[in-house]
Amino acid sequence: MGLDHDATSTDKANMSTGSRDMSDRSGDMSVGGNDMSVAAADDHLAAALPWIAGHCRFVTTNLPRGVIGVSVATQLLAALPDACRRRVPDLTGSGPEIFSKAVGYGLLTQVPSARVIRSVPKLIAKASPIFRRRGKRHWTLWIVHLLDDDMLAKIKKLTPSSQLRVSAPVTGGTPRSRGELATAVQELTAALAAERAGSAQEREQVAALERQLGEKSSALAGVLSEAAENAELLRDAKRELARLQHRHDETGDLRAEVAQLEREVERLRDAHASALADKGKLTAELTKAVEANAALAKRLRDLGQTADILNLASGIGRVLFRPKKEP
Secondary structure, three states, X not given: OHHXXXXXXXXXXXXXXXHHHHHHOOOOEXXXXXXXXXXXXXXXXXXXXXXXXXXXXXXXXXXXXXXXXXXXXXXXXXXXHHHHHOOOOOEEEEHHHHXXXXXXXXXXXXXXXXXXXXXXXXXXXXXXXXXXXXOOOEEEEOOHHHHOHHHHHHHHHHOOHHHHOOOOOOOOOOOOOHHHHHHHHHHHHHHHHHHHHHHHHHHHHHHHHHHHHHHHHHHHHHHHHHHHHHXXXXXXXXXXXXXXXXXXXXXHHHHHHHHHHHHHHHHHHHHHHHHHHHHHHHHHHHHHHHXXXXXXXXXXXXXXXXXXXXXXXXXXXXXXXXXXXXX
């Protein structure tokens, strides 16, 4: 197909300029961990690049058609031999990070969409060790490591030797046949259908997320309303508690006053009882005095004579005013 011829032309151009670029460099470089001269490095690169280019062509040929990411995977594989020649470093990170770096190093012209970014590493990793999964969303794109002996051994094992001997495309290009055009149209139609299906699915997911967001917003509004009601109830409860505490304090003061009054009543009750007792004694003494007065009055009436009265008075005087005996 046309893609294979374009890749072959690019690979041969890269190989023809590789030795010139390498010969312009000076100093030593490290390949596979061993110090080598510039000439040895050139020889190693010249021997490795055909296998890397052939492997990229072979993987490109075996990519499935009509799926998301095939076009970008083809572009990336076509740029890898020249990236190896330029000794672009291996790229590690998430999909967006790797493809942003690939654009920075000139492997791609622009960063593809998120769906393509997720698809390309998986497409290539199924047929080649060029991509290696490092985690759920992280990958490593081997570039300079492809020149190492262990990686070259894997590439040679997966690549038919026929991929090293391919013909260059005819200058000026050959018009595509109807079959090729029909195949290209089918591929583009399938890719467009897949993109539309993916877009529809994404729209459905967005709509579902919006519905969920609306439901959660309604639930949150209900929770906030209930929280506001609970806050108002809490404020009422605090006011009622303060009122009850004030009443409790007033009740305590009243209880203290009642206790004081009860003690005063008890004191007055005791004083009243004492007064009643004193009244009884005075009443008894008064009764005795009245009785004595009545008896005296009777006796005075009985005497009837002055002499008797004088004698009686004299006797009373002696009784009352007689001298006291010495102790």
